[in-house]
Every structure is written in structure tokens, then in C-alpha cells.
Amino acid sequence: MADSILALEGLRKRFGGLTVTDDVSLSVAPRGIHAVIGPNGAGKTTLIHQISGTLRPDAGQIRFAGREVTHLPLHRRARLGLARSFQITAVLPGFSALENVALAVQAGAGSSFRFFRPAAGEARLNAAAMAALEQVGLAPRAGVKAGALSHGEKRQLELAIALALRPKLLLLDEPLAGAGPEETERLILLLGRLKADYAILLVEHDMQAVFALAEAVSVLVYGRLIASGAPEAIRADPAVRAAYLGEDA
Numbered sequence: 001m002a003d004s005i006l007a008l009e010g011l012r013k014r015f016g017g018l019t020v021t022d023d024v025s026l027s028v029a030p031r032g033i034h035a036v037i038g039p040n041g042a043g044k045t046t047l048i049h050q051i052s053g054t055l056r057p058d059a060g061q062i063r064f065a066g067r068e069v070t071h072l073p074l075h076r077r078a079r080l081g082l083a084r085s086f087q088i089t090a091v092l093p094g095f096s097a098l099e100n101v102a103l104a105v106q107a108g109a110g111s112s113f114r115f116f117r118p119a120a121g122e123a124r125l126n127a128a129a130m131a132a133l134e135q136v137g138l139a140p141r142a143g144v145k146a147g148a149l150s151h152g153e154k155r156q157l158e159l160a161i162a163l164a165l166r167p168k169l170l171l172l173d174e175p176l177a178g179a180g181p182e183e184t185e186r187l188i189l190l191l192g193r194l195k196a197d198y199a200i201l202l203v204e205h206d207m208q209a210v211f212a213l214a215e216a217v218s219v220l221v222y223g224r225l226i227a228s229g230a231p232e233a234i235r236a237d238p239a240v241r242a243a244y245l246g247e248d249a
């Protein structure tokens with residue numbers, strides 16, 4: 001589709017005898033949240049890994065921002081604006097929130113910061129990092145060591161790191177996992193704000209959050225996409241109810 005930021009076409013991935021991504025085609029709009037849901041082991045994370053470039057598909061095509069990226073390595077896709085949220089384990093606990101984001105900005109900016117004298121470069125770096133912290137509501141905690149942040153704040157920090165790379169598409173794999181009720185509410189509000197400016201592909205088990213946030217929902221079962229569409233249509237889809245939502249419906 002011409003107006004999609006991401007388009008998957010006939011994507012396939014096998015692990016030995018197991019087909020984990022089975023002829024998956026879907027497109028993601030340039031703004032808003034597209035959720036991918038499905039039971040445990042359905043292949044959601046494997047799909048995200050193929051989009052980010054961590055895993056190579058066996059067949060099919062991935063188009064991102066108007067070009068084919070199927071065989072591009074992860075860092076080249078990141079430069080084009082494809083960001084995955086970094087897991088908490090990637091955050092450096094001994095560095096402040098600001099330093100963590102600044103490191104990401106520096107890595108993402110590549111050579112563009114070399115043109116500045118070190119001090120000026122550092123000021124620009126910190127300003128860009130602070131802007132990303134502001135976007136996620138973490139600016140007041142900029143000086144706090146990442147290791148001392150609460151679980152929810154670490155999630156916010158991961159998002160700030162991803163945003164610092166100025167992405168066009170954010171890949172979020174279970175951003176609400178492990179968050180308490182209050183943190184969940186805060187993160188849902190944050191994602192609701194971010195989706196106005198970014199395309200977000202969201203893998204999430206929290207169905208309340210998914211149906212509150214998503215403009216589009218795709219349902220994976222055993223690696224196959226059994227439905228894709230507006231949340232209301234997905235909720236009413238008999239195949240989806242039978243395969244997945246049935247137990248909660």
C-alpha cells in the first residue's frame with residue numbers, strides 16, 4: 001500500500017520443522033498503533049525480530065518507508081527510522097537516564113556530531129537526549145541512575161532511547177509486561193500520546209490496553225495471520241473469538 005510505512009509480503013520463517021511465520025502479509029499505517037496479538041508461541045516476537053533485522057526471513061519481503069529492507073542489517077534499518085524498544089537489560093544501570101539516552105543519540109547520529117567541538121557537541125547531545133526524556137515524561141528524573149528507576153520508569157527510558165533515534169516506526173514487544181496497575185495506566189497514556197506522531201507496531205498480551213489503544217489489530221495463530229483490521233471488527237470476528245479471545249469473550 002502506498003500510504004503504509006511498513007509492508008510485509010508473504011513473510012515466512014521456519015525453525016527446523018516448525019513454521020513460525022507462515023505467509024504473513026500486512027501493512028502498517030504511518031501513524032497510530034497497529035497491535036499484533038495471539039496466544040503464547042504464536043510467533044509474535046519472531047515476527048518483530050524479522051522486521052527489526054535480528055532474524056532473517058526464509059521467504060517474503062519487508063518494505064519500510066518506501067524501500068525494500070528484507071536483506072538490510074539491523075543498524076541500516078535503524079538508520080532508516082526503524083526502532084525497536086530496547087529491553088531493560090540494554091539500559092546501563094550505572095549511568096543516569098540522560099546519559100543512557102545521550103549514548104543512544106550519539107550512536108544513532110553517527111558522524112553528524114563530529115562537526116562540533118567536543119563541548120558544543122556534548123551540549124547538543126544532551127539537549128537531544130533531554131528532548132527525548134521530555135517526550136516520555138521522564139525529564140524530572142534525568143539525573144537519576146537508570147538502576148534506581150522504577151520498573152515503569154525504565155520502560156519510559158527504553159522508549160526515550162528508541163525515540164532519540166528519531167524513528168518513523170517503533171517496534172514494541174510487550175511494553176506493559178511486569179508493570180503494576182498504576183504504571184500500566186501511565187504507560188498506556190504515554191503510548192496514546194506517542195501514536196499521534198509515530199507508527200507503532202505493538203505486541204502486547206494486555207487486551208484491555210490493546211483495544212483501548214490500537215487503530216488496527218492483527219491476530220497471529222501458529223504463525224498464520226487469521227485476521228487483520230479495525231479493533232471492533234477483530235473483536236467480532238468468529239475465527240478470532242474461537243482461536244484466541246474466546247476464553248475472555
Ligand SMILES: Nc1ncnc2c1ncn2[C@@H]1O[C@H](COP(=O)(O)OP(=O)(O)OP(=O)(O)O)[C@@H](O)[C@H]1O
Pocket residue numbers: 015018020038039040041042043044045046047
Ligand atoms: N530460535 C528459535 N529456535 C527454535 N524455535 C524457536 C526459536 N525462537 C522461537 N521459537 C519457537 O517459535 C515459536 C514462536 O515463538 P515466539 O517467541 O515468536 O512466539 P510469541 O508469539 O512471541 O510468544 P509469547 O507470546 O509467549 O512471547 C515458539 O514455538 C517458539 O518455541
